[in-house]
Amino acid sequence: MKKTILVCCGPGCIAYGGLDVAASFREQIATLKMDVKLETVIKQTGCHGFCSRGPLVRIMPDDITYYRVKPRDTEEILKSLDNKPVGRLLYHGVGGNILKQQETPFYSAQKKLALRNVGEIDPKNINDYKARGGYEALRKALTMEPEDIIAEIEKSGLRGRGGAGFPTGLKWRIAAEYDNFPKYVIMNGDEGDPGAFMDRALMEGDPHGVLEGVIICALAVGATKGYLYIRDEYALSLQSMKDALADAEKAGFLGDSILGSGRSLHIEVVRGGGAFVCGESTALIESIEGSIGEPRATFAYPTEQGLWNKPTIINNVETFINIPLIIDEGGAKFAETGTPTSKGTKVFSLAGKVRNSGLVEAPMGMTMRKIIFEIGGGIVGNRHFKAVQTGGPSGGALPESLLDLPIDFDTLVRYGSMMGSGGMIVMDDWTCMVAVAKYNIEFLAKESCGACVPCREGLRALSMILTRICEGKGEPVDLEIIKSICELLTQTSRCGLGKTAANPVMSTLKYFPEEYEEHIKEKRCRAGVCSMGRSTVVTDSADMAAIVAMAEAARKVSYGVQSKDKTGAES
Amino acid sequence: MILKEERLTQLLQKFPPERRQSLAVFQDIQQECGYLPKEHIIEAARYLKMPLAEAYAMVTFYRSFSLDPRGKYVIKVCDGTACHIKNVQGRLDCLKRILNLDPGETDKDGLFTVETVSCLGACAISPVMKVNDVYYGNLTEEKIYEILADLYRKEMMKA
Numbered sequence: 001m002k003k004t005i006l007v008c009c010g011p012g013c014i015a016y017g018g019l020d021v022a023a024s025f026r027e028q029i030a031t032l033k034m035d036v037k038l039e040t041v042i043k044q045t046g047c048h049g050f051c052s053r054g055p056l057v058r059i060m061p062d063d064i065t066y067y068r069v070k071p072r073d074t075e076e077i078l079k080s081l082d083n084k085p086v087g088r089l090l091y092h093g094v095g096g097n098i099l100k101q102q103e104t105p106f107y108s109a110q111k112k113l114a115l116r117n118v119g120e121i122d123p124k125n126i127n128d129y130k131a132r133g134g135y136e137a138l139r140k141a142l143t144m145e146p147e148d149i150i151a152e153i154e155k156s157g158l159r160g161r162g163g164a165g166f167p168t169g170l171k172w173r174i175a176a177e178y179d180n181f182p183k184y185v186i187m188n189g190d191e192g193d194p195g196a197f198m199d200r201a202l203m204e205g206d207p208h209g210v211l212e213g214v215i216i217c218a219l220a221v222g223a224t225k226g227y228l229y230i231r232d233e234y235a236l237s238l239q240s241m242k243d244a245l246a247d248a249e250k251a252g253f254l255g256d257s258i259l260g261s262g263r264s265l266h267i268e269v270v271r272g273g274g275a276f277v278c279g280e281s282t283a284l285i286e287s288i289e290g291s292i293g294e295p296r297a298t299f300a301y302p303t304e305q306g307l308w309n310k311p312t313i314i315n316n317v318e319t320f321i322n323i324p325l326i327i328d329e330g331g332a333k334f335a336e337t338g339t340p341t342s343k344g345t346k347v348f349s350l351a352g353k354v355r356n357s358g359l360v361e362a363p364m365g366m367t368m369r370k371i372i373f374e375i376g377g378g379i380v381g382n383r384h385f386k387a388v389q390t391g392g393p394s395g396g397a398l399p400e401s402l403l404d405l406p407i408d409f410d411t412l413v414r415y416g417s418m419m420g421s422g423g424m425i426v427m428d429d430w431t432c433m434v435a436v437a438k439y440n441i442e443f444l445a446k447e448s449c450g451a452c453v454p455c456r457e458g459l460r461a462l463s464m465i466l467t468r469i470c471e472g473k474g475e476p477v478d479l480e481i482i483k484s485i486c487e488l489l490t491q492t493s494r495c496g497l498g499k500t501a502a503n504p505v506m507s508t509l510k511y512f513p514e515e516y517e518e519h520i521k522e523k524r525c526r527a528g529v530c531s532m533g534r535s536t537v538v539t540d541s542a543d544m545a546a547i548v549a550m551a552e553a554a555r556k557v558s559y560g561v562q563s564k565d566k567t568g569a570e571s
Numbered sequence: 572m573i574l575k576e577e578r579l580t581q582l583l584q585k586f587p588p589e590r591r592q593s594l595a596v597f598q599d600i601q602q603e604c605g606y607l608p609k610e611h612i613i614e615a616a617r618y619l620k621m622p623l624a625e626a627y628a629m630v631t632f633y634r635s636f637s638l639d640p641r642g643k644y645v646i647k648v649c650d651g652t653a654c655h656i657k658n659v660q661g662r663l664d665c666l667k668r669i670l671n672l673d674p675g676e677t678d679k680d681g682l683f684t685v686e687t688v689s690c691l692g693a694c695a696i697s698p699v700m701k702v703n704d705v706y707y708g709n710l711t712e713e714k715i716y717e718i719l720a721d722l723y724r725k726e727m728m729k730a
Contacts, residue, residue: 431656
């Protein structure tokens with residue numbers, strides 16, 4: 001029987017040597033040809049999600065998954081294809097080894113809708129995607145009236161996955177109603193949130209799925225030009241989407257006449273410049289137009305006056321990948337999953353002090369406890385859970401008492417955080433919440449575009465005060481000042497960055513007030529993170545001396561330059 | 572490295588002379604030179620028909636641009652939230668001890684540049700750093716010694 005070996009080549013597994021494993025499989029197959037009668041196909045796939053145990057190798061159709069595979073293991077795996085699986089590389093569960101991916105605790109509670117093809121197909125191969133029903137939704141959409149496509153999306157209850165959770169169907173309807181051509185559709189792949197990597201996994205693991213969503217959107221609103229705005233740092237995503245564009249065009253899914261229907265759509269890739277604020281839709285539009293990414297004052301939404309003042313749809317990568325599914329199976333089917341106000345699933349990037357970090361797709365409404373302790377396997381080193389930060393730097397940190405909340409757009413906002421793009425950073429008791437707030441504010445202050453005063457100056461002031469507190473120089477009055485700045489930020493900033501920037505401070509102040517008080521009154525940091533004004537001692541090691549010696553030797557050899565002042569390096 | 576005139580012209584002419592191409596043009600120049608030389612910014616602005624002041628605004632607003640020459644090995648240390656709470660500072664201190672460079676600095680031999688970036692998108696294997704295009708996850712101080720020692724060895728071999 002024909003066997004397929006899927007090697008995960010997501011960013012996590014590549015760092016662990018996933019590409020080497022794939023190469024080794026190819027090599028071994030070539031050398032073992034005489035012995036192996038099986039037909040084997042190696043596929044480099046997108047992220048399987050379980051990054052902390054990478055590189056992952058999956059054998060189909062037996063559905064055996066191996067973890068932490070090294071190139072030296074490939075021979076053994078190939079030889080075992082007909083026989084017993086390699087026990088030492090399997091997942092070791094409580095009741096023994098687990099063969100199937102679906103049965104491990106990490107995967108069993110997940111529900112894969114957006115990630116349906118990621119890790120299953122070779123993203124570079126359009127036929128792989130078509131074999132799993134790809135581009136069928138597009139064919140169906142071509143037979144539908146734009147009005148009906150939009151109605152189906154509305155019925156699904158899909159909300160924007162970029163953070164704000166605006167109903168996607170409504171957004172499309174508004175743009176479709178304007179009689180102002182040409183219209184544009186933009187995919188926002190500028191994932192700038194620290195702690196989020198789901199968009200990248202989608203673009204690298206299922207580029208055609210994303211693209212199909214974009215094309216259907218263009219048909220629904222009447223757009224003839226599309227832009228994929230992707231972060232320049234994501235070299236793999238850029239390549240993957242560019243390849244997908246070329247293949248789709250060759251197959252007739254794009255171009256002057258989509259599948260001979262006479263409807264045209266041209267799409268082009270734009271590389272982002274690495275500015276967090278460009279995740280804001282009007283800033284992103286400015287950036288595509290070739291200006292600095294300052295958000296516009298939104299008197300008119302992009303759906304009315306967007307790119308070059310024409311009606312424009314901007315949706316997130318994850319939003320788009322849900323579209324083919326909704327068209328295929330119907331909005332009502334999609335709406336079966338989730339809570340009354342938030343439908344479907346959400347992909348989270350689970351990271352921080354959690355045992356099983358990686359990509360997790362959970363139905364809306366799952367509790368955070370389940371995600372962190374069941375799927376995530378609890379806290380690293382059996383330490384105590386302290387907080388979970390959702391929504392990236394402008395989200396909030398939620399304490400243990402709120403872990404049983406169901407996750408959806410509205411619940412998180414009610415408790416002072418937000419969904420954001422789905423980053424979920426778990427923190428243990430060795431994390432200082434004041435330092436976390438300071439870190440987030442410093443990040444936002446750096447990324448503020450500087451156009452409006454409350455955001456630019458407010459964040460700078462907050463960052464100064466928080467730094468003072470972490471250095472043990474805080475005064476009781478500081479807390480009052482912080483609160484008033486936060487209020488000002490929320491009420492008077494121009495765009496979403498400033499409006500939500502107070503979240504990390506307000507939520508930590510609300511749920512962990514004792515830590516602020518200890519820092520200010522007792523000059524003490526219970527997590528032992530903040531220096532409180534004492535200088536930290538740097539110890540030298542024998543290892544380091546060797547490196548420094550080598551560095552000096554290398555400099556002398558290759559450049560003939562005098563070595564650096566060593567005392568300067570250690571002060 | 573400053574490009575020869577023909578090479579720069581060749582690079583510019585891949586793009587239509589429109590302002591909206593500015594981001595892509597600067598990215599390509601940076602990719603080739605490792606940074607944005609002043610002469611090239613002036614030339615690109617002229618080609619794209621945009622005021623130099625606005626070109627300057629672009630290259631200083633977007634964080635992926637550097638106006639100063641960078642080293643042969645650009646070490647990008649991720650300071651995203653997940654990496655941050657796993658003590659990135661300790662790793663930066665370690666780099667500082669070995670290379671005597673703070674984030675944003677390049678050594679005078681032009682060999683190493685240390686930078687921090689807001690997220691490399693590989694949070695599951697935090698803390699992470701990237702040397703040119705290669706990712707290194709689950710960084711420990713020992714790993715950093717090893718990585719740098721390897722690079723130094725490579726440089727010595729070449730010499």
